[in-house]
Amino acid sequence: MTLSAPTVLLPYQQKWVGDQSQVKVCEKSRRVGISWAEAADAALTGAASRTAGGDDTWYIGYNQDMAKEFILDVAFWAKHYQLAAGEMEEQVFIDQDEGKQDKHILTFGITFASGFRVTALSSRPSNLRGKQGRVVIDEAAFHGDLAGLIKAAIALLMWGGRVRIISTHDGDTNAFNELVQDCRAKKLPYSVHRIDFTTAVEQGLFKRICLSTSKEWTEEAEAAWVAGMRAFYASNAAEELDVIPGTGSGSYLQRAVIETCMRDGIPVVRLSLPNEFTVLPKHIREAETADWCREHLQPLLALLDPNLDHHFGQDFARNGDLSAIWPLVQTRDLRLVTPFILEMRNVPFDQQRQVLFYLIDRLPRFRSGAMDARGNGQYLAEVAMQHYGALRIAQVMLSVEWYRDNMPRLKAAFEDQTLAVPKDADVLNDLRAIKLDKGVAKVPDNAHTQGSDGHMRHGDTAVALALAIYAVYQMTADGVCDGFQSVSRRGHGTDSHNDDYSDSRSRSMV
Structure with a gap:
């Protein structure tokens, strides 16, 4: 009726x-x-x-x-x-x-x-x-x-x-x-x-x-x-009146719940650059970044299963906090496995784009990515969407409403033990930084912690994971295109230093 x-x-x-x-x-x-x-x-x-x-x-x-x-x-x-x-x-x-x-x-x-x-x-x-x-x-x-x-x-x-x-x-x-x-x-x-x-x-x-x-x-x-x-x-x-359930101020995720999903052997790759790197000539910055990608990312990317779907989430930062990229592999039994996490600290905008494109181009059966599009992150999210398509890249304006709708799914993945994450103290602290603020789970603005490298963190990998889980479920539900994989036009990936990365890899029907 x-x-x-x-x-x-x-x-x-x-x-x-x-x-x-x-x-x-x-x-x-x-x-x-x-x-x-x-x-x-x-x-x-x-x-x-x-x-x-x-x-x-x-x-x-x-x-x-x-x-x-x-x-x-x-x-x-x-x-x-x-x-x-x-x-x-x-x-x-x-x-x-x-x-x-x-x-x-x-x-x-x-x-x-x-x-x-x-x-x-x-x-x-x-x-x-x-x-x-x-x-x-x-x-x-x-x-x-x-x-x-x-x-x-x-x-x-x-x-x-x-x-x-x-x-x-x-x-x-x-x-x-x-x-x-x-x-x-x-x-x-x-x-x-x-x-x-x-x-x-x-x-x-x-x-x-x-x-x-x-x-x-x-x-x-x-x-x-x-x-x-x-x-x-x-x-x-x-x-x-405001539909905010009365709450305590404890961590959103219990330590024991997180640790049940932590696995040995999942690496956290970290790229930290000095301030003077930013003023180096463009060709040097690109060459050194390409070398770093070949040395640190390519061996991990080569281990990925070409028959499984891959997704990612990114929480962006230029300096101060971290830019964190969290890939996820969806297994045949629908579990979500983290192959590795990439953290970038003080990396210039262009090199963040270079690293991101290098990674996406080599994700087998790449389905979707969700990127923090607030502030400076809007640039990188936009160029990624233009390069890989709006059906595969979501530009997410993180807001109270977004957190309210999507953080419960992150919590459920931990509680149901359908998620595998690195056994890493910094990642644990990031996840524990999520608090209930007026009934909504998010990383508070003042929740800065000191990482194992002595620098400050702001729950960066936790937000990246929330975005990755959003990419897996919400973008797939909204109709992400299937049937594409990343292939090189000339076999050079982002090692070439073309200004618009035109040879970084294009999509081809399989």
């Missing part, structure tokens, strides 16, 4: 109702009207015939007041759309608990002329047994057995049901936040929506409040209302 989101809903509400995924999850601010929008969907679905996609809806809140409010909202929408439906009914529901005496609980429901109904249930998982239709779990973070409830609800999918899970946060260790993180890590194939207070206001929340309360909207009134809401929630505003 394809439903058109009603125009009376705000854009974020329309997006939620319009998403007809089998299972969808919404992490949200307080009082932004997602349950109200869900009631609109329940009314439309309940009023439709079976052939038009009609179905029952089972609503599960954590208290009776929520149940009554939702059913009243469904009744409102039924009248608004002039749908044939009865009034809200009070019902006595038998709350079954194995091994204990059944409880008779007053609950609420509404029945449509189609024969379908919207009914509120208690949050005991066993109450969903034998049911068919849609399940709405509201304020999921506050249910006592969310995992059991979701397990029971998912069983309804077999007969065409759908599950909607809605909640504000209640801490970063809560089962609801773990569910959201598993979705972002792609452990679960569920659709995720995130609606914070600022987004809701920008999309007309306060204007809608003014309309419903017959008050005049002004920018000044809106600003005062927003300030008042934030003052009301005070120190809890981050969690209650």
Whole structure:
């Protein structure tokens, strides 16, 4: 059944109702009207015939007041759309608990002329047994057995049901936040929506409040209302309004979890150049860099399996921090193995390009790379994209949103032990530098550590790994082209010092 989101809903509400995924999850601010929008969907679905996609809806809140409010909202929408439906009914529901005496609980429901109904249930998982239709779990973070409830609800999918899970946060260790993180890590194939207070206001929340309360909207009134809401929630505003689960400040990845994925024999290759190298004539810089690549990279690249797919991620820096390139090999059993890591310190822009192209040209079955395109990194990411194509090089503007969406997958790879990384103290410290900052895993701006060479690091290899994992999964999912491998035009690779590296290697169909 394809439903058109009603125009009376705000854009974020329309997006939620319009998403007809089998299972969808919404992490949200307080009082932004997602349950109200869900009631609109329940009314439309309940009023439709079976052939038009009609179905029952089972609503599960954590208290009776929520149940009554939702059913009243469904009744409102039924009248608004002039749908044939009865009034809200009070019902006595038998709350079954194995091994204990059944409880008779007053609950609420509404029945449509189609024969379908919207009914509120208690949050005991066993109450969903034998049911068919849609399940709405509201304020999921506050249910006592969310995992059991979701397990029971998912069983309804077999007969065409759908599950909607809605909640504000209640801490970063809560089962609801773990569910959201598993979705972002792609452990679960569920659709995720995130609606914070600022987004809701920008999309007309306060204007809608003014309309419903017959008050005049002004920018000044809106600003005062927003300030008042934030003052009301005070120190809890981050969690209650900004959708940032309450959290500690510890490392995102436990040391023991990282070490289980560390392997002996995976090299970390380091290129560090003195300041005076930058002012050497161009042909000397290129020649010395080519010699270094032949000596240090070529032996490692020659060991790569030509039958496996290769990817990479790069976190860029010109001086101060490191430029880190992290290749990944995807094995036949879909594990991700690190063949080596390349670190560059104080390497000029042109030589970083030279080294990068040398490496990419010799990666067998090169599929995709993701590159830090912030600041100075934008140059190298752009020329790599121009040289190898936009389907194979992603220019990533690292942001809070990017980290929120992609760091859970890095964590999942470590926890599931589907990743092999070097047993290296500097790499370990980089990975341990990832912290939760307002609910988002990233390397804090001030998280500088001293490396084994005495120079400063800033979690550089950790960011490169996150980008590499993004390249493996996201770019492949988005349709990276297949069927190409890198071959030399004249067999010289980047050893030639042509100004535009035109003979560095081109792509040829195999």
